[in-house]
Amino acid sequence: MRIHDNRAWFLIAPALLLLGPVGALPLLAVINYGFHDIFTLARPHWVEVRWFTEILGSDRFLASLGRSLMFSTLALAIQLPLGIGVALLLLGTGKRAVWGLMLVALPLVVPWNMIPMLWLGVIDTQTGLLGPGLAALGFDWKFTGWHTWALILAVDSWHWLGLVVVLAYAGLSAIPPAYRQAAAIDGASRWPASASPGTGISCWRSWSSGSRRRWCCRCRSSSSSASSDW
Amino acid sequence: MVLSLPIFILFSQFGLVNSPVGIALVHCLFNLPVAIWILESFIRAVPREFGETAFLDGHSGPSFFFRHLIPAIAPGIGVAAFFCFIFSWVEVVFARILTVTGGKPITMAIQAMFTFRTDIGMVMAMTCLSLLPGVAMIWFVRGHLAQGFTLRA
Numbered sequence: 001m002r003i004h005d006n007r008a009w010f011l012i013a014p015a016l017l018l019l020g021p022v023g024a025l026p027l028l029a030v031i032n033y034g035f036h037d038i039f040t041l042a043r044p045h046w047v048e049v050r051w052f053t054e055i056l057g058s059d060r061f062l063a064s065l066g067r068s069l070m071f072s073t074l075a076l077a078i079q080l081p082l083g084i085g086v087a088l089l090l091l092g093t094g095k096r097a098v099w100g101l102m103l104v105a106l107p108l109v110v111p112w113n114m115i116p117m118l119w120l121g122v123i124d125t126q127t128g129l130l131g132p133g134l135a136a137l138g139f140d141w142k143f144t145g146w147h148t149w150a151l152i153l154a155v156d157s158w159h160w161l162g163l164v165v166v167l168a169y170a171g172l173s174a175i176p177p178a179y180r181q182a183a184a185i186d187g188a189s190r191w192p193a194s195a196s197p198g199t200g201i202s203c204w205r206s207w208s209s210g211s212r213r214r215w216c217c218r219c220r221s222s223s224s225s226a227s228s229d230w
Numbered sequence: 231m232v233l234s235l236p237i238f239i240l241f242s243q244f245g246l247v248n249s250p251v252g253i254a255l256v257h258c259l260f261n262l263p264v265a266i267w268i269l270e271s272f273i274r275a276v277p278r279e280f281g282e283t284a285f286l287d288g289h290s291g292p293s294f295f296f297r298h299l300i301p302a303i304a305p306g307i308g309v310a311a312f313f314c315f316i317f318s319w320v321e322v323v324f325a326r327i328l329t330v331t332g333g334k335p336i337t338m339a340i341q342a343m344f345t346f347r348t349d350i351g352m353v354m355a356m357t358c359l360s361l362l363p364g365v366a367m368i369w370f371v372r373g374h375l376a377q378g379f380t381l382r383a
Contacts, residue, residue: 015262015266019258019259019262020254020261021238021240021255022255022256022258023259025236025240026236026237026240027236029236029240030235030236033235033236041239044278082311093237098372099374101372102369102372105368106361106364106365106368108316108320108364109316109319109320109361109363109364109365109367109368110320110357111319111320111322111336111337111360111362112320112321112337112366113322113340113341113359114337114340114360117353117357118357121350121354133257138350158328179314182267
């Protein structure tokens with residue numbers, strides 16, 4: 001017997017009631033403002049799509065858009081493999097993994113406005129923990145462009161790696177042990193890159209199909225962190 | 231965060247600027263989707279037969295919801311609470327715009343310590359203290375972290 005009952009839809013009512021005023025309404029207001037010339041909010045002046053054409057025609061806007069995309073791409077390219085790697089390492093440590101997980105989750109709870117402060121302290125050329133050594137190597141994030149990029153990417157990775165590790169660990173530990181044993185018998189090693197692609201790919205598939213939705217959440221956080229960093 | 235200006239205007243009409251309630255409402259904007267994503271995957275993992283058996287046993291909708299479904303996804307609720315707490319705790323952008331003096335969350339309170347003459351030591355001490363609730367939260371969910379968040383059949 002199957003019971004069909006659509007009343008469960010009512011359960012999304014609170015979410016809609018909440019997101020309507022604080023989400024949808026302000027978003028509509030932003031779109032609306034986008035078509036106005038607003039010197040004071042009391043007297044907006046309708047300018048059709050002038051701002052949009054101006055912005056899209058601006059080289060500086062396109063360049064900054066490119067930089068943001070580049071930053072997000074690089075952050076994902078660093079943090080995903082690194083996070084999955086750390087999660088695999090932790091998975092091998094058995095019960096002690098909880099300490100590792102707690103350690104990597106620690107940077108997540110540092111208030112965002114304190115992260116740059118902490119890092120500026122660490123890389124201070126006179127008093128920092130890493131600063132004098134880095135300065136001796138010729139690292140100068142203030143005057144060399146790619147050094148700045150490297151620093152920001154390092155800081156961003158430091159902050160968000162914990163999230164990737166925790167989520168990757170969750171997904172990886174959902175793979176039944178029998179699955180991994182079968183793959184080992186087939187002659188695959190733990191590491192996808194160094195071995196026959198078999199385990200890597202099959203592990204990846206079974207895992208990614210389960211947690212793709214979580215990656216959406218991860219991408220969102222990455223982009224929001226990027227925007228707050230810039 | 232592009233929504234800050236209209237939210238500020240909207241909230242100032244309702245007297246929600248500079249109050250913790252206002253910030254909590256705004257934080258729902260990003261925390262609610264996170265919670266929905268996490269909980270959805272947990273609820274999806276509950277087998278359909280679970281509900282059907284409960285109904286055959288004579289449970290009504292609400293009774294099934296509170297007696298069976300919520301205990302079944304309790305780890306998920308813990309995990310969602312963990313992430314929502316963390317994202318809300320470290321949030322800066324809305325906090326900066328929506329608070330002035332009395333309603334400051336911890337992030338802005340630290341920010342306020344930067345004045346003409348800043349004692350970095352004191353700022354760092356405050357930062358350390360601000361980490362404590364987050365660390366406590368990590369400690370509370372450590373079991374779920376180790377189990378990998380997932381329902382096992």
